[in-house]
Amino acid sequence: MKHVVGGGIAGLAAAYRLKQQGHDVRVFEAADQLGGLAATYETPGDRIEAFYHHLSKSEETIVDLAEELGVDDRLEWLVGKNAYYVDGVVHPLDTPWEILAYPHLSLYDKFRLGMLTLGVDLREFPPRFDSYESLAAYEDVPIREFIVDHATEGVYENFFEPLLDAKFGSRKEDVSAAWLLGRIKFRGERDLLRGEVLGYFDGGFAPFVDALVDAVGRENITTGARVTDLGLADGAVSTLTVEHEGESTTHDTEGVVVAAMPNVLESLCGYECDIDFQGAVCAVVTMDRSLTDTYWLNIAHDAPFGALIEHTNFVPPDRYGGQHLLYVASYIQSYDEELWQSTDEEIREQWLTHLEEMFPDFSRDSVTQFRIARNPRAAPVYERGYLEKVVPYDLGAVADGLYYAGMASQAQYPERSLNGGIVAGFECADRIDARASESTPEESRAVADGSGEE
Ligand SMILES: Cc1cc2nc3c(=O)[nH]c(=O)nc-3n(C[C@H](O)[C@H](O)[C@H](O)COP(=O)(O)OP(=O)(O)OC[C@H]3O[C@@H](n4cnc5c(N)ncnc54)[C@H](O)[C@@H]3O)c2cc1C
Known part of the structure; x- marks a missing residue:
């Protein structure tokens, strides 16, 4: 049996590919919901990601995977208008x-x-x-x-x-x-007459994650299950310990893909990654009317947020029961920052006050819901010398049979993305499979027909 730590997109992709290759696989996800950073909220219509998400035309692996999973007919390429807010004026820049x-x-x-x-x-x-x-x-x-x-x-x-x-x-x-x-x-791609062409699934990324989960097999995934330790024998990873429903159990394993942040990798096996991460605070503001006619508004202004992303100027509001959805987003570089220390109520008050100052036509009376998501490691800081710090897919130097597909892997450069997570998951699965094929012919046959796996 092969194991995957983390049921975000990278872990699910690794599990999917391993299963396709004929391996028995089990995913352990610490949270109750699958999808990791692509987790979603309810609306009266489609679900909406807690952190804004779209695809770029240059990303191909996720499109191929959508096709394999039979959800490619849901993938839409829509125009997202960009603008810059400077000195009280929204300047369209498409x-x-x-x-x-x-x-x-x-x-x-x-x-x-x-x-x-x-x-x-x-x-x-x-x-x-x-x-x-x-x-x-x-x-x-x-x-x-x-x-x-x-x-x-x-x-x-x-x-x-x-x-x-x-x-x-x-x-x-x-x-x-x-x-x-x-x-x-x-x-x-840019549409010279209209703006940037970006991808989004009809129904959001939730149906895509659901299709991936179905392909892995829900019976092969345990949620609410935190992996707390890896055991080594003769230089190879041999066990993993999981806390689930208040109980700690240890499972024999023939290979582990860690598809979580590098701090999780370090806590499990001691591997130290020098990449710094920044945190994100992101609100989904539900409004009964629209704020601007722009999808992505960069803010060159002294505001406590860096961008306003009006999702329903990209995907029509009728998909969300007629509600207008606006992401207000800010990154933090240190957990001492005031924003990170503020309560959700304080953030709501401060951000709405700034929106009212910046947009005289905006009133907080139009806001019907204000949901805040925070993540302490939302993106790497792509500092100089970054590529020397990426964590290799194959961590054989630490322990045979240990692989890494999390956000510190090569595929998540120059920008972390769902596509990058899938590439990283596939890279690990392919290495595991190649390794299994190098085993003795009897072992390889056992992998192929599943009889040799625990
Ligand atoms: C604000 C923001 C905006 C973004 N915008 C976009 C975008 O527009 N387009 C795009 O493609 N991507 C975007 N991304 C990036 C994208 O969300 C990530 O690259 C991708 O989701 C990473 O997937 P992952 O599986 O590597 O990690 P994660 O999604 O972080 O998954 C890791 C999982 O591991 C679990 N876990 C952690 N520790 C353990 C443990 N010990 N045991 C078991 N489970 C554990 C976690 O609970 C989590 O579910 C954005 C991200 C953010 C934060």
Whole structure:
């Protein structure tokens, strides 16, 4: 029997692939709900993710998996409008003429920004089109230095800096230019006349997770089950201890995929990962009317949140019983920050007050529900030298049969995503399977027909 620690997308993907390959597998999930960071709330219509989620066109593994699971007909590619809030004004930034009309960048800044995002290096003549192909070359370059050198000071100060403030706060100087270039490549298709094309399932990500759970087999998954220890014998992982319904039990295992944050990996086997994580506080605000006509509004303003993501400007409100859903999101770099220390009631009061200040037409009377989700490790800080810190899929150096598919794995770079979680889960499963095929012919046959598994 192979075991998976964590029933988020990465753990479920690993279990699904292992099962497909003919292995017996059991998933232990500490929470009562599956899906991890993609967990959802109820609405009068479809379920809604507690943390905003969409797919980019560059992400293919999740699309292939949706097809395998028979839910690809639910996948919709919709336009998400982007805008920037500066000095009390919402500036749409989707079409070429909206970008031309944006007053906070000079024409030359816009030209240099455009060339950078198209991957054209204008520092030499003739311009080079291959400068940004290798991200590794920029792994140790500070992001500010890179943008000033490859575009302009104005592009940094008036375009990227507020975005970096919102995403990385006090850690923004630590982030590498490689991350930025990776993010630009990661962003998928743009509809030049309308905006960014993003993926979302009809019904949200819940039906996709449900289909994955069904494919793994609900009988192979235990929720409310926290893995607390791994046992080793002769350099190989041999047991795992699980707390479930107040009881602690130890199970023999032939391989373990840890599909959880690296602090969980460390507590289970002592492996230390140096990647820093930032926390997130994210509210889903339910309103009886819309706030803006934008999906993704970046905030270049002194507000206690970094972005306003009006989900029902992306997916129509009739899917949620006519309600309008707005995500208000902020990242924290330290657990001492006031936001992290505040109660939900304090956050609600502070955020609604700011929304009323920023949008004179907005009134808290339109708010019917305010649900807050917090996660202490919502995203890695992609600082310089990050790639040297990623946790390998195969942790054979720690113990034979130990694998890692959590957020600190290679597939979650340059941006952590559901797609990255699936890739990481598959990578681990494929390594386990390849290892099983290298076993003696009798053992391989036993794996294939399931008779040799515990
Ligand atoms: C604010 C925010 C916005 C995001 N936006 C997007 C987006 O737009 N698009 C996108 O694709 N992705 C997005 N993501 C990222 C995406 O949610 C994650 O990359 C993905 O869900 C990670 O999956 P995972 O399985 O690796 O980890 P998790 O979802 O964290 O799952 C790990 C699971 O392990 C369980 N666990 C922990 N310890 C134990 C233990 N000891 N025993 C048993 N179980 C344990 C946890 O309870 C959890 O369920 C976003 C995330 C956040 C926070």
